[in-house]
Amino acid sequence: MSYVKSAALEERGFVILNRYDQSADPKEWLDLEYVDWKSSGDTRFAPLASAHGELEVDGFWNHTPPRTDKDGVWVDSQAALAPNLVRRAKEPGTNIGRCRVIELRPNTYADALYNLHQDDNNRLNPDETGWIVRGYYNLTDDPESVLILREDRYDPSSEVRLPLPAGMQVIIDTQRFWHATWHVGQEPRYSLITSWESGAALDAYIDAHGGSTEHTNPPLDQSVIDDAQREVQRRLAERAEALAEKRRAGGGEDR
Ligand SMILES: [Fe+2]
Numbered sequence: 001m002s003y004v005k006s007a008a009l010e011e012r013g014f015v016i017l018n019r020y021d022q023s024a025d026p027k028e029w030l031d032l033e034y035v036d037w038k039s040s041g042d043t044r045f046a047p048l049a050s051a052h053g054e055l056e057v058d059g060f061w062n063h064t065p066p067r068t069d070k071d072g073v074w075v076d077s078q079a080a081l082a083p084n085l086v087r088r089a090k091e092p093g094t095n096i097g098r099c100r101v102i103e104l105r106p107n108t109y110a111d112a113l114y115n116l117h118q119d120d121n122n123r124l125n126p127d128e129t130g131w132i133v134r135g136y137y138n139l140t141d142d143p144e145s146v147l148i149l150r151e152d153r154y155d156p157s158s159e160v161r162l163p164l165p166a167g168m169q170v171i172i173d174t175q176r177f178w179h180a181t182w183h184v185g186q187e188p189r190y191s192l193i194t195s196w197e198s199g200a201a202l203d204a205y206i207d208a209h210g211g212s213t214e215h216t217n218p219p220l221d222q223s224v225i226d227d228a229q230r231e232v233q234r235r236l237a238e239r240a241e242a243l244a245e246k247r248r249a250g251g252g253e254d255r
Contacts, residue, residue: 003122003131006171006198008206008213014149014160014172017209020088022139022167028082029101029139029190041115041180042105048085049074049099057100061123068124069097069132069195088137089194092205097121097132097195101139104181104189109224110231112182116153119174121195130197134174137192141166144184146218149177156225161217164189171196171206 008015032046037057049072050056051063060067079086082101089099107115121132136147146161149172162170164181172179183189196202 002127003125004129004199005131006133006203006206008203008211009133009171009173009198012160012213012215013151013176014162014170015206015211015213016162016215017169017171017206017211019165020137020167020169022141025084027139028085029103029192031081032078032101034101034103041107041111044103046078046101046103047075047099048078048082048089048101049096057098059120059123060097061120066124068126069121070095070125070197072097072099072195085192088192089135092196092202094199094201094205095130095197097197099192099194102191102193104183104191106183106185106188107181108228109182109220110228110235112148112180113228113232114235115180116148116150116178117180118176118178121175130199130202131173132175132195133171133198133202135192135194135196136168136170136172137194138164138166138168139190139192140185140187142183142185142189145182145189147179147181149179151177153178154229156229159217160215161220162215163218164191169209171202171211 034044034046037045045057047055047057051060053073053075055075060069089096143163143165145164149160151158
């Protein structure tokens, strides 16, 4: 399979854009309607573009007919409430798939590691077309929180920790990375997540916004990492045991 991909993301799998002046915009995310959707922790989502313009956030491949994460349809009632968020999603001028605001409640580092997952953005994506990557634009000011990326789910040495102050903008190949957010605040964290098709338009947008892969992780004590790694293994073992017990009891397959 060969897809059109961005050179800017090739080396590290992410590219950081210039900081956006979030304080200049109203907090549109507080006006949106949210639906419960468990993804990487205690989350809710406010869809801006969905498979058919409905107020739901499921992957486009789970709809009829199934399709890849492109040609998202704006949810009119939501888009009307968030003109700045829609403008930012449209700014690259490339095909948009899912576009939504995610709300995440505070969690722990171990929670985030347990929740690490890879996205499925390119399921059913036709060969020779643009690879789907995703914009993560932090809306609330969470400088102590980090978006965690790992090439290898269980290997802390592969970890990238991207701090999340207001206006932080990063484009990520979230199918390549195991990822989740560690949010240490008191209030929920909000982020605009948009699926974009790679290609010349996205490349020009990345260039125009100072795209850079320069990044140094904020420090994290080795003992914190070790403790969280152990906690994740404990939870995984506990879950495996619970599933085994369910099978022994004839409870059938876990979904
Ligand atoms: Fe994800």
